[in-house]
């Protein structure tokens with residue numbers, strides 16, 4: 001058969017396939033989310049996230065050390081608190097002597113070269129389990145900003161490299177940027193959770209932090225999964241307000257949104273490969289229904305192909321190991 005163009009020629013060997021690959025994964029792409037608990041020598045498993053643990057600070061440091069050896073450079077720490085430390089105003093979230101801030105300082109002291117990312121939102125500390133202040137069943141936007149600003153400032157003081165506002169309140173990026181700049185923290189970055197959907201894929205994370213909303217849902221602040229144009233409004237605002245990097249969350253069901261941000265903006269794009277996406281692959285693999293290693297790499301690569309520069313993923317450690325093979 002006469003045929004000028006035969007795409008299979010570019011697939012004929014492993015060497016050629018590698019040469020023409022349009023996208024690659026490296027450990028540099030990853031940020032590994034870690035869960036922190038009080039105490040010493042504590043390591044708790046999370047039933048909906050096999051292979052992921054909540055660590056006390058001493059063990060968290062060992063875990064980070066191991067990940068650094070595998071080439072991971074980015075870490076994002078989330079605190080998991082007891083109910084008696086939670087209140088309506090997330091007061092523990094801006095306690096300079098609290099568990100979270102102490103841990104951030106220690107991590108940065110021990111590992112000055114990593115990229116240390118933090119989380120800004122009220123939910124881990126809120127007795128209502130919401131990301132903002134609740135009054136008469138409503139989430140109050142502008143009052144919440146004051147609390148987020150306090151959290152941002154002490155996290156910057158503790159040595160965070162990147163702050164991650166994950167709350168979806170309007171105007172929070174600009175508000176936080178101003179507070180940081182006025183206090184002299186002009187080089188602390190903001191990675192905004194720009195396009196965060198009201199997703200059921202966060203279930204296992206809420207198990208990990210015991211942070212599920214006590215009433216209602218998060219649909220008045222997180223985005224409707226039906227929408228993609230609205231993502232451009234969120235991105236316009238966040239970039240105008242000073243976000244250095246923007247995020248889409250979750251990743252796998254929203255690859256179109258990642259692509260659309262990549263096509264429309266020039267700042268780095270992050271995909272958050274969330275807890276439910278992790279749990280699905282783990283569950284199917286435990287049953288022997290999927291080849292876990294291959295599915296992990298294929299799904300992470302799909303996020304890069306869609307346009308993600310950075311991937312927040314619970315698979316970071318496993319993927320870094322696989323990349324070393």
Ligand code: PBG
Pocket residue numbers: 119120121122123131166167201202203204205206218273274275276
């Ligand atoms: C909340 C927050 C959530 C996640 C990160 N920060 C959950 C939520 O909005 O309820 C989810 C991450 C995951 O599922 O892996 N500020």
